[in-house]
Amino acid sequence: MVDRGTPLICDIKQNSLDDGPGIRTVIFFKGCPLSCSWCQNPEAKEMADQLVVQASKCIECKDCIDCPPEAILKGPPVQVDRARCDLCFRCIDACPAGVFKHAGTPADIEAIVKLARENAVFYRTSGGGITLSGGEPLLFPRFVLALVRRLRAEGISVVMETCGAVRLSPDVLAILPHLALIYYDVKLADPAAHQQHCGAGNALVLENLKVLVEGGTVLLPDSKDALDFKKHAYDKPLLVPRIPLVPGITDVPENLSGIASALKGLGVKLIDVLPYNPLWVDKAMALGSPAHDAVRGWMSADQLARAREALAGFRFERFK
């Protein structure tokens, strides 16, 4: 696997109760091999830095107008012509109102460990810890391995949220024993629908899931050598497949039963669902992606109940 060195982090969320057991600090890595149309963290899709423009903060002082390629358009509201912007980021310092910001900052292992130490008492009393999310943390396996080793040496529990669309490799495998839990997203059962909505087919996601559930053999992408997971004894983290519920796309009964059948076939017992969150739309707009077709409301209780009903017959245990 290609390791991309030091990743960018697009956010650190403190005191989360939604990203694993207990109180957790969530680290969002920037960069993802998929590009889901409903991505809750659109700033985490691209690996490279981007300019975030929060136009509603603009106080119309015009201090930013001195933009070398004249990409900043007079408001109100202030706008950026993304085709002209060369990402010099000078507007960040020029604006007194904080309208502009970087979408990511370089990850720093020591800074994350320091934060974890400061929160250790909350983790201990709640059964929480650090959750690695994104984007896709496994795009940076060497960095993540170094990070999880440091966190485990501090006695911190580590959870990972993954889209599963990453080639398994010895570097990725080395991370697994350090994880308490993996949330493994399974979004669409139909390969063509997965291609349409996520930018790639689902074969790698399902193949990796099978290997992680059953143990087995994968062919490394850059060599003819097979990697036998059964020979690499490791403490398996708890693996919880998770279905993001997106109205009209992933929450339709045919998709839910297709995913549930595949998971049952693998012997999966525990699953989780992730109800749709529309707050990503404003974040996408701040990156210059208007998200015209987005579902803008929260899921209703009825929609959620229908999705749960479609899964109920498969008799999974729900992971809490």
Ligand code: SF4
């Ligand atoms: S990043 Fe540079 S080019 Fe882009 S809008 Fe800001 S000042 Fe202009």
Ligand code: SF4
């Ligand atoms: S410097 Fe900031 S607050 Fe002033 S006009 Fe530009 S975007 Fe608006």
